[in-house]
Amino acid sequence: MSHLVLARKWRPRSFAEVVGQEHVVRALSNALTQGRLHHAYLFTGTRGVGKTTLARILAKCLNCATGLTATPCGVCPACQDIEAGRFVDLIEIDAASYTGVDNMREVLENAQYAPTIGRYKVYIIDEVHMLSKSAFNAMLKTLEEPPAHVVFVLATTDPQKVPVTVLSRCLQFNLKQLPAVRVAEHLKHVLNAEGVPFEPGALSLLARAAAGSMRDALSLTDQAIAYGGGRVAESETGTMLGVIDQAYLYPLLEALADNDGPRLMQEAARIDERGLSFDAALQDLASLLYQLSLAQTVPEAVSADTPERDRLFALARRLDGETVQLYYQIATLGRRDLEWAPDEFAGFSMTLLRMLAFTPEAKGESAEKRQLESGRQGARYNPATAVAAAAPVDSTPVADAAARQETSGGLDWIALTKRLTGGVKQLASHCTVLDQKPRLLRLRLPELQKPLLESFGDKLRATLRDRLGEDLRIEFEFGDTAGAAPAQVAAREQARRMADAEAAIEADPFVQTVLKQCDAKVTQIKPL
């Protein structure tokens, strides 16, 4: 239990020990060494980024027995008393619990008197935005004509709520949240110094959970040491934090890479059974997709400590870069939409299904085998007969009258679209062929899909030239596709299967008997 003090023990005592916030430290150090002092400083930033820690270090700089300095000695009575929280000329006020004007007036009246033992009277006012209006007015009077021996250090998480009249009299510094990598690095340094054994993956988990606050990271590390009986292991830390171990998300992405819908839904159900937060799951999924994208584009940037590194790179080779980008976007949007979903599981599953819809058609034997197994071959186009420009019109399998029009000029647009992937496929599936000549292909799409065209138009042009001829000119125009675009054909096919399924249920004597005898209701029908 002697470890349960890391956050206090490793609290920075000097500017040199502060992790991150280099911009603030440099500005303050320069001001101190050049003797350019300000009467009021405002530190802003989210909780736990080190606002009051910096304020206390500044108090030492102002009062250290060695003189005004950016490197306080740490051993003189002033430094030690400030460290121990008993320096009479350092007045710390938590505005969250100290809002009355009388208190504030009393405090500020005392500001007029010279410091008792120090060089400066330092007022640290934490959560300063919580002060009442009259308290701010009392403070403003002092700020307008500050006694030479007074320094205010104001700290707030919400500078918007500090009156402009006060803001304008302060030198303002914005403290940043620390990137997880920096936090993990520092944790490593701390645990090595403390002689606590750890697994690097655990430090990444702790750093991410701390969301940019070193203080939170150290507190969590204390917890993890206690939880792990003196060591910080990855799996135990994950359990403690209630995070989904990323390994758990690999099956989802692997099912997507296999274009295997049933397995994808099984994995989603497994996450549901474990009672994990779907919001956290989507966040972790986005984070894993980011890692995948890194592995594909800048492999050297993937840290050696990354958990399941081999699995990550194996997956990175199976998915193309564009698909990973799309999945990332779908995951982050899915997280945003989660609160609007009928329920969290539906929102989560829908996000996965959207990814599945973007998944390139699986190629080769396994895809055909799956088609046979699912018995849906008749409803699908066989990719094997998919069409080159020269394919005769009447030999093309066509399931829809509207689709037949698309084969005019010999190009089976629907079959071709099926063989595309990612965003290019999405764009193509909203287009119809207006006209096809030997060196010209004119496509039409609804104006609504303009963003897709802007993102993937050039790529689709390149893909089509690749397949249909280098000298092909491709023109797009906006207009009504009259239900003939592949996406519309597919939607109709889906609706037809749904109607068939409903009709089959309706006509099933057994179902009807159950409904009557048990006073039951059909709540959901899914086509097989």
Ligand SMILES: [Zn+2]
């Ligand atoms: Zn000192």
